[in-house]
Amino acid sequence: GIAGATHDPCYHQTCDSMANINPFAYEKMVEAAAYVLEYLGRLPDLKSWLYPASQIKELEKSLSNTSLQKYDPAAVFYQGNNL
Template sequence: MTMWGAEEVGLVGSDYHVSQANHSTTEGERLSDYLVNLNYDMQNLPYNISELGGGSDYASFLTAGIVISGLNAGVSDVKTKEERDYYDQMFGQGKGGIAGVTYDHCYHDFCDSLANINPLVHYKLTQAAAYVLEYLGRHDDLRLYLYPQSEIQQLERLLLHKSTRKYNAQTEFYKKN
């Protein structure tokens, strides 16, 4: 298990780790030893499918060809009326939050602390993370499940040849070196 720091100033920790793993020759530390990156830093209940924005630590792994997954608490996106109504149906009238404001007003702010954690959401997301880990752990050949043969061949080619493109997670686009 690895944890990253300095995400608020850029993807410093995960970018550094992936760049070092890309050059490592130590078994278990090489980028080619990774099968999946599970990003559980932010979590959301009930759920909506959210798009990848590139501004989190998974970006370094994704651009290196490593499968990623994670849970998201909604961060700084604005809750729609439809989402509020959906949450009201699940939790009871008046408990679906406020439409037109961010999901988490403390996201990357001074109040983003342990005091801002919703215990029910934390519990449910811990269960979700445990389910994913158990589900993945039950596969006899996790690599084959995560990377169908054509994907494995493509990944191995990528890992053997240094890319001429560099992903900039802060601006979310590829730049030519």
């Protein structure tokens, strides 16, 4: 890519590589992502932090007719995505 350019002519091209990134910015983004993952991983109740109580109740109610008896965010995620 070209620093300061609004459109990167190398985007998804053979010239698009790790060699043309800002190493300082890349390191800061990796550190920020690691911090967020650690913060979320240490939360005692991630479900209540991510979802409002009304949505949790609604999802648990809708899942009560299935084999899942407790809310499982991964199951809800994969139900709506064709992976």
